[in-house]
Amino acid sequence: MPERYYGIRHHGPGSARAVIRALEEQRPDILLVEGPPEADELIPWMADDRLQPPVALLGYAADNPRRAAFWPFAVFSPEWQAIRWAVANNVPVRFFDLPFAHRLTSRKPSTDPPPETPGAEPTPQGPGAEPAPQGPDAAPGAEPAPDETDPFDLADDDGPAPGPPEPVLRPVDPIGELAAAAGYDDPERWWEDVVEHRRAPAFEAIEEAMTEVRSGALEDPYDLLREAHMRTVLRQERRSHNEIVVVCGAWHVPALRAKFTAAHDAALLKGGRRRGKVRFTWVPWTYGRLASWQGYGAGVNSPGWYHHLFTTTDEVVPRWLVAAAGVLRDEGVDTSSAHVIEATRLAEALATMRGRPLAGLAEVTDAAAAVLCEGDDLRLQLIGRRLVVGERLGEVPDGVPTVxxxxxxxxxxxxxxxxxxxxxxxxxxxxxxxxxxxxxxxxxxxxxxxxxxxxxxxxxxxxxxxxxxxxxxxxxxxxxxxxxxxxYGTTVVAAATAQVTAAVAKATTLAEVTAQLETCLLADLPAARPAVLRALDARAAEDADVTHLMAAIPALARTVRYGDVRRSDVAAVAAVVRGLLARVYAALPPAASALSDEAATALRDHIDAVHTAVALLGDEAERTRWLDTLTAIAVRDDLHGLLAGRLTRLLHDAGRLSAEEAGRLLGRALTAGVPAATGGAWVEGFLAGGGLLLMHDDALLSLVDDWLAAIPPDAFTEILPLLRRTFGTFATGERRGIGERVAGGATATRTTTAVLDRETADLSLPTLSALLGRQIQGGARHER
Structure with a gap:
């Protein structure tokens, strides 16, 4: 036979072991592996022990790196083990799937491709790199992948590239069907029993089963295109090699064995276009991203468990439970060796009761839940995250071609x-x-x-x-x-500098520019600072909106305040801050009049931010000018209640207003002639930031308490949301303390007006006269 086909399950440890045994027996002349042929030059790196899986081949368009895809490998991936064997034994090896550039341009999307969003996550591909892997190389039990358009299309803008018709996903799960035929309702458990526990999958039997399943399934035209290319490569290799071994997803084996003419395959491939240059490199991967629940069609449900199955040669169950106990101990959970022994016994007993050849993941999970975790779901979830899925991150050695x-x-x-x-x-x-x-x-x-x-x-x-x-x-x-x-650059500093400079050029508001100036300080990008300062001067000169000027100040103040911590020269920034503050002092008073509720709230927030920023500067002269500005605004009659209350509080906390003066202003705002909504807004502004002031000032607390008690019922319902918003910001301890002070009589000195019912009061006069020894009649007192 000129070639042998080893149909495998991607990321199947049982398949990986079987492939290695078969390669040792056959010793082929060449090994062909399902994968992108543009990555052939990276194959020798797989012999480097510093390349530690999980890793992935990253392919991307040279002119647009966002058009990219990954081909992940784990230590238990059959392709990884097969290639490692070939490199170690000096056997030629190459990837023979459809070229990456070809496959990106040959699919005709069913709809327009989605917009390319910067930072969008590329679609992970399996070692076979199917757009939506199904068949035996997909995870057993995985849901069919959605019919998505390819977001990495390299075709020109003159229209979609010609090619095969749009793919039709196979409405079957081959592993699921094989498991069901064997009487299993869980495909993962069937795979463990048939392949992992017996460790001897028959490639011929798998091929026969796939042939039967595929004969009744709808074909994906894109698969037909890939398989036509694979057969073309096989014809080429037959001319120079006798013993050929093919390692690919088991779904493709029947199609590769099928008798198609070269003319047939050439005609099928003729419509595709290979445009654009693509590049490949090795990158680290994680087991979490290898899992099928992350949306990776060829993934597995439990990569950490499969890693354990592949790397552990004996005592699989006890060693797994020892590792689980270690995870719990690391989190402070007392787990002894006796727990491990009992859990091992339980797992093996469960396997016997369930008719399984050995305990699998379901049994060790149930045993861990009952014995190690004592029924605690959180502990079991921890084991699942740390062990079943795993948190391993691969490593890539220095020297691997990359940017x-x-x-x-x-x-x-x-x-x-x-x-x-x-x-x-x-x-x-x-x-x-x-x-x-x-x-x-x-x-x-x-x-x-x-x-x-x-x-x-x-x-x-x-x-x-x-x-x-x-x-x-x-x-x-x-x-x-x-x-x-x-x-943007060949170093992190150069690229970050260019990014900040580009962001400043696109900025439309003053606050966006100041945020980039703060970034220059935090990231230590002195080369970007001149461009940012020039943009800042230009935006500040053009912008007459005082709220925009105020929004720009906090970030600049932090830059000035913490510049010494980061050993940065911030003298130029300090000058900009002083200039902006001077403009705010002049523009704020007229901007504070005749405001709506929404505008008053926005201005209140800006005032709070600038107040904090001025304090950060530590400049007493600036602080004085700022407080003078607030004082001038606070005495205005047309000031919105929210701003009046807030400015009063800021001036009180800054020592510009005494407690008596603040109480006088509060009392005036809460008099009977002031609408309840206006008084509520004043209280909201005054009390924003916490309730400590009411806890320690009985006079202010009494004023607020009297005002609340006197609000008419209909007005109280109207301002209740505002009150809830105000007092809801207080800490729990503050609310409790204020309530206790009111209940304990802290406000007992307040003056109340009682309405006397004289007829009812007269009924008590005889008794009261007898007790006092005096004749009290009609409110007049007479001596007996």
Whole structure:
């Protein structure tokens, strides 16, 4: 026989073991593997032990890296093991699937392709790179993939590329049908019993089963195109090799054996066009992204479990449960060796009761849930995430062809001692330390490139101006974004500088420019600062809207305040801030009159932000000018109640108004002649920011309490949402403390007006006269 076909399941450890045994027996002249032929030059790297799976071949269009796809490999992938064997044994090996460029241009989309969004995640492809893998190389039990258009079409803009008709997805799940024929309702369990536990899949039997299933299924025309190309390559190799081995998805084997003429295949391939240059490289991958529930059609449900099955030669169940116990111990859960022993016994007993040859994932999961986790679903979910799926991140060695930007990032990561990980990792930085400052600069620079390896962890709060908290997690798609950003520069700093400069050129508001100036400080991009400052001057001169000027100040103030922490020269920024503040002092008073509720709320927020920014500057002269401006506005009669209350509070907290004066203004706003809605807005502005003031000032608390008690029922219903919004911002302890003070009589000094019912009161006069020994009659007192 001129060639042998080993139909495998992508990422199937049983298939991987069987392929290695078959290759050892046959010793072929050449090995053909389902995969993109443009990546042939990267095959020798698979012999390098530093290339640690899971990894993926990344293919992308040279002129538009967003048009890309991945071909992931795990250590248990049959293609990975077959190629490693061929390279180690000096057997020629090549990928023989349809070329990547061809397949991107030959499909005729059923609808217009979706718009290309920067940072959009590319579609993961299997080692066979089907657009929507089904058949035996798909995950058993996986749902059919949706009929999607190809977002990576390289065709010209003159219309869709000609080619085969649009694909029709096969309405069958071959693995599911084979499992059902064997009496299994779970295809994954059937695969374990037939292949993984017996460790001897018969390629001939699988081929026969696939032939039968495929004979009654609708064909995907795109598969027919791929298989025509594969047969063409086979004809070429037969001329120079006798013993040929083909490793491909089992679904394709019947079509490769079928007798089609060269003319037939040439005619089918004739309509395709190969336009544009594509490039390939190796990138790290994760087991989470290898899982079928991530939308990866050729994935598996439990990559971590399959890794264990492939790498563990004996005591599979006990070793797995030992690892599960280790996961729980790492989280502080007391798990002993006795737990592991009992869980192992239970898993094996369950396998016997269920008629399985060995305990599988279902049995070890049930045993772990009952014994190790004691029925706790959260513990079981932890084991599932850490072990069943796994959080392994592959490694790619230095020297693998890639863009200079990615290589510079690797050098920066080593220098900063930051190793990418698929796990969420908390990182606390002390910016007074050189290493931590360099780490902060790198993380901020990558965010400029839309590579958010690190996200600021605002939930944990800051412990000072010298500290930063980050949450780190590396995602495989960041490799695409690095390739895309390589057009801006060959180093991280150069690319980030170019990105910031380009963003400033496109900015339409003053706040957008100031945000980029803050980015220059955080990311240490001094080369971008001149362009940002020029844009800032231009936007500030053109913009007469005081709210825009105010929105620009906070970011600049932070830049000035923390410049010394990051060892940056911020003198030019300080001058810009002073200029903007001068314009705000002049423009704010007229802008504060005759405002609607929405406009008053927006201006209140801007005033709060600038007030905080001025405090950050630490300039007493600026602080004085700002408070003078607020004082001049606060005395105006046409001021919206929300702004009047807020300015009163700010001036009180700044020491410009005494508690008595603030109480007088509050009392005036809450008098009977003022509409309840106006008084409510005043209270909202005054009390925004917390209830400590009411907790410690009995006079103010009494004023508010009296006002609330006197609001008519219909007016109270009207302003209730405003009151709820105001008091709802108070901390729980503040609300409780205010309630206790009111209930305890803290407001007892208030003056109340009682309505006397004289007829009812007269009924008590005889008793009252007897008690007092005096004659009280009709409200007049007479001595007896």
């Amino acid at each position: 200079p930007l990615a290589r510079d990032l690797e050098a920066r990561q080593r220098a900063a001692r930051l190793k990418p990980s698929a796990l969420d990792r908390a990182l606390d930085l002390d910016l007074r330390k050189d290493t931590d400052l360099a780490r902060s600069h790198l993380l901020h620079q990558l965010r400029c490139l839309d590579v958010p390896w690190g996200e600021p962890d605002e939930r944990r709060g800051s412990t000072g101006t010298f500290r930063e908290e980050w949450s780190l997690r590396w995602q495989p798609e960041f490799s695409i974004r690095l390739v895309e950003a390589s057009g």
